[in-house]
Amino acid sequence: MKNKIKAKGVSVFYGEKQALFDVDLNVAEKQVTALIGPSGCGKSTFLRCLNRMNDVIDICKVSGVIEIDGENIYDKSVDVVQLRERVGMVFQKPNPFPKSIYENVSYGPDIHGIAKDKNHMDEIVENSLKQAALWDEVKDRLDEPGTGLSGGQQQRLCIARAISINPEVILMDEPCSALDPIATAKIETLIDELKSLYTIAIVTHSMSQAARVSQYTGFFHLGKLIEFNTTDKLFKNPDNKMTQDYITGRFG
Amino acid sequence: MNSILLATLVLFAISSFYFGRSKIKKVALVRSIEPKALPKFYGYYQALWCSIPAFLIISFWTFFEPIILKNLIESRIQSMSLNELSKDELNLIYSQIVSFSQGTFTGQISNGIKSGVETYQSLLSVSQGAKIVLFFCAIIIASLFSFNQINKNVHARDSVEKIFTIILFLSSAAAILTTIGIIVSLLFETIQFFTKINPLDFFFGLNWSPQKAFMSDPANMTAQEAKDLREAFGAVPLFAGTAFIAFIAMCVAVPIGLYSGIYLAEYASNKQRKWGKPIIEILAGVPTVVYGFFAALTVGPFFRIIGENLGINVSSESALAAGLVMGVMIIPFVSSLSDDVINAVPQSLREGSYALGATKSETIKKVVFPAALPGIVGSILLAVSRAIGETMIVVMAAGLAANLTINPLEATTTITTQIVMILVGDQEFTSAKTQAAFALGLTLFVLTLILNFIALRIVNKYREKYD
Ligand SMILES: Nc1ncnc2c1ncn2[C@@H]1O[C@H](COP(=O)(O)OP(=O)(O)OP(=O)(O)O)[C@@H](O)[C@H]1O
Ligand SMILES: [Mg+2]
Numbered sequence: 243m244k245n246k247i248k249a250k251g252v253s254v255f256y257g258e259k260q261a262l263f264d265v266d267l268n269v270a271e272k273q274v275t276a277l278i279g280p281s282g283c284g285k286s287t288f289l290r291c292l293n294r295m296n297d298v299i300d301i302c303k304v305s306g307v308i309e310i311d312g313e314n315i316y317d318k319s320v321d322v323v324q325l326r327e328r329v330g331m332v333f334q335k336p337n338p339f340p341k342s343i344y345e346n347v348s349y350g351p352d353i354h355g356i357a358k359d360k361n362h363m364d365e366i367v368e369n370s371l372k373q374a375a376l377w378d379e380v381k382d383r384l385d386e387p388g389t390g391l392s393g394g395q396q397q398r399l400c401i402a403r404a405i406s407i408n409p410e411v412i413l414m415d416e417p418c419s420a421l422d423p424i425a426t427a428k429i430e431t432l433i434d435e436l437k438s439l440y441t442i443a444i445v446t447h448s449m450s451q452a453a454r455v456s457q458y459t460g461f462f463h464l465g466k467l468i469e470f471n472t473t474d475k476l477f478k479n480p481d482n483k484m485t486q487d488y489i490t491g492r493f494g
Numbered sequence: 495m496n497s498i499l500l501a502t503l504v505l506f507a508i509s510s511f512y513f514g515r516s517k518i519k520k521v522a523l524v525r526s527i528e529p530k531a532l533p534k535f536y537g538y539y540q541a542l543w544c545s546i547p548a549f550l551i552i553s554f555w556t557f558f559e560p561i562i563l564k565n566l567i568e569s570r571i572q573s574m575s576l577n578e579l580s581k582d583e584l585n586l587i588y589s590q591i592v593s594f595s596q597g598t599f600t601g602q603i604s605n606g607i608k609s610g611v612e613t614y615q616s617l618l619s620v621s622q623g624a625k626i627v628l629f630f631c632a633i634i635i636a637s638l639f640s641f642n643q644i645n646k647n648v649h650a651r652d653s654v655e656k657i658f659t660i661i662l663f664l665s666s667a668a669a670i671l672t673t674i675g676i677i678v679s680l681l682f683e684t685i686q687f688f689t690k691i692n693p694l695d696f697f698f699g700l701n702w703s704p705q706k707a708f709m710s711d712p713a714n715m716t717a718q719e720a721k722d723l724r725e726a727f728g729a730v731p732l733f734a735g736t737a738f739i740a741f742i743a744m745c746v747a748v749p750i751g752l753y754s755g756i757y758l759a760e761y762a763s764n765k766q767r768k769w770g771k772p773i774i775e776i777l778a779g780v781p782t783v784v785y786g787f788f789a790a791l792t793v794g795p796f797f798r799i800i801g802e803n804l805g806i807n808v809s810s811e812s813a814l815a816a817g818l819v820m821g822v823m824i825i826p827f828v829s830s831l832s833d834d835v836i837n838a839v840p841q842s843l844r845e846g847s848y849a850l851g852a853t854k855s856e857t858i859k860k861v862v863f864p865a866a867l868p869g870i871v872g873s874i875l876l877a878v879s880r881a882i883g884e885t886m887i888v889v890m891a892a893g894l895a896a897n898l899t900i901n902p903l904e905a906t907t908t909i910t911t912q913i914v915m916i917l918v919g920d921q922e923f924t925s926a927k928t929q930a931a932f933a934l935g936l937t938l939f940v941l942t943l944i945l946n947f948i949a950l951r952i953v954n955k956y957r958e959k960y961d
Contacts, residue, residue, distance in 0.1 A: 337845070404849070404850070407850060
């Protein structure tokens with residue numbers, strides 16, 4: 243199995259406070275890698291390192307090496323805009339722009355000049371919405387505001403938005419935490435389908451979700467990566483006592 | 495007299511507070527019962543009982559004493575006089591009596607008035623005596639009553655809370671009633687005005703020269719006078735001037751205010767923001783009269799000199815000078831309001847955009863700004879309503895000539911300026927000219943009211959969306 247992303251010795255500081263300690267973790271290509279752990283253990287922080295979203299936070303300092311296809315994304319020569327074009331992100335709370343459904347999806351292709359003409363753009367929007375399993379529900383009301391959709395639909399819209407620029411990697415930070423079980427099931431199915439096209443890293447609080455959707459799982463605790471394994475192994479027969487305690491619900 | 499009574503009352507109330515407070519403690523101790531509220535509530539209870547009835551008596555007297563005295567004296571004069579006296583004559587005599595008995599009257603007085611003065615003074619002393627007696631009775635009776643109640647361990651907190659509610663209610667009622675009163679008086683005078691001048695002539699007439707309007711008896715006005723009157727109060731030049739100057743002001747304030755708002759919200763470091771925002775807001779705190787003389791003495795002549803050098807005729811009082819300075823005054827409104835609405839745009843939207851590889855300026859232009867737009871429009875409308883109501887700057891810098899012009903280099907005038915012009919100096923209260931000021935005032939009021947209403951609706955709707 244080829245590794246798409248290799249993180250080596252990643253440490254993160256928020257001002258004085260260290261949030262991640264020397265994390266080594268690989269994300270396999272076209273697989274789903276789940277990150278689990280108790281609240282505040284640094285899962286989101288790690289995920290946000292992968293597309294340099296932490297750059298937005300002034301006090302945040304990242305050290306270590308993160309390679310995508312062998313290239314260190316923290317190298318000075320790397321253009322953040324291009325990096326984020328390759329590494330998309332879906333957030334915990336659905337955050338559609340206050341624009342129409344169509345414009346929400348066309349936003350990315352538009353700023354990167356991907357679409358050749360209007361027809362091409364229509365095509366991209368339609369494909370993205372189809373891949374996000376939302377097309378059938380919204381095809382008649384593409385002009386309506388994206389904020390008017392239900393929570394689950396909004397989250398799928400955000401997924402469509404992320405895949406509209408055809409990224410290589412999609413990062414998802416607790417994409418289902420604001421959704422009900424039915425919407426969650428839809429998104430989980432979707433993730434399973436998307437992994438044939440994209441490399442996916444997902445943060446989740448639900449162990450059952452990690453077990454259902456992912457092939458690899460990393461367990462974080464207090465900013466350290468405690469165990470990284472195939473999902474199967476980690477949930478059935480973890481190497482680490484702490485992991486065992488966490489997945490059996492003895493703490494966290 | 496009243497001030498002494500009030501001071502006494504305050505002293506009584508304060509000591510009542512301590513008295514009530516210690517009383518309940520004693521009651522509780524002696525009878526070993528639990529007070530129904532904290533001791534301080536019994537203090538308030540005692541103080542309120544001591545002061546409110548007495549205060550009501552003073553207020554009642556202050557309000558009704560003159561009226562009653564006047565009626566008594568006037569009927570007395572009337573009965574003494576041989577022939578029927580008119581209301582005005584009665585008024586005159588009464589005021590002579592009052593001012594004489596206060597020692598401020600300096601003329602000769604007749605015997606009749608002298609006897610009136612005597613009556614007046616004896617009535618007054620009776621009334622004052624009654625007031626003082628009642629005042630102290632009220633304090634004593636009410637205090638005894640509440641003392642008794644405290645003895646019975648009443649629910650002091652409930653009563654105190656109720657009274658505070660009533661006081662707060664009365665204060666807000668006073669504010670609202672004042673507003674209503676102002677509107678009603680504006681309306682009243684305006685209607686008077688419109689009985690003399692056709693509203694159509696006022697709202698659509700192109701000629702404003704109120705000094706031409708001499709109101710003679712409407713019954714026998716010459717045709718020329720009637721025509722003059724009709725043409726004196728065409729307010730269109732004022733509306734146009736107001737709109738024009740406000741427009742110039744907005745041309746300055748909107749771009750600068752908006753860009754500085756965006757800079758503050760999106761680009762400025764915390765430190766810059768901490769310093770920059772208050773400094774910009776100082777602009778809003780400069781008294782408008784200072785802006786006014788700045789416009790009249792610095793900016794206006796400056797434009798005139800530039801104009802002279804370029805061979806253009808610029809009047810030293812110009813719409814441009816007034817508008818520019820007004821624009822500077824309004825910058826902080828636009829900038830700090832738009833800074834607020836931009837800050838209210840959730841961070842998650844920005845992150846969503848960055849995560850798609852958008853740059854900062856793309857994010858601001860295509861996500862943040864559109865999301866904040868309703869709020870920004872609202873803040874601009876608020877600024878416009880400030881601009882059209884602004885008085886001092888235009889009075890000092892825009893001129894008085896009611897020219898109907900769109901040349902910014904000429905003098906123009908505004909609604910507010912004309913109101914000031916009409917009302918300074920001695921005025922006949924019933925003349926059409928004076929009443930025109932009320933009509934203008936009402937128009938301005940309605941305009942700003944509508945603008946504010948729309949603006950606040952927009953801003954609030956926008957807030958709800960993200961809360
Ligand atoms: N912007 C920030 N500024 C300062 N400290 C931060 C910031 N973001 C996160 N932290 C700190 O970094 C640590 C890790 O936070 P992180 O958000 O990565 O946790 P998490 O594992 O995602 O938790 P959760 O499951 O609750 O989302 C926490 O202690 C948190 O307080
Ligand atoms: Mg998190």
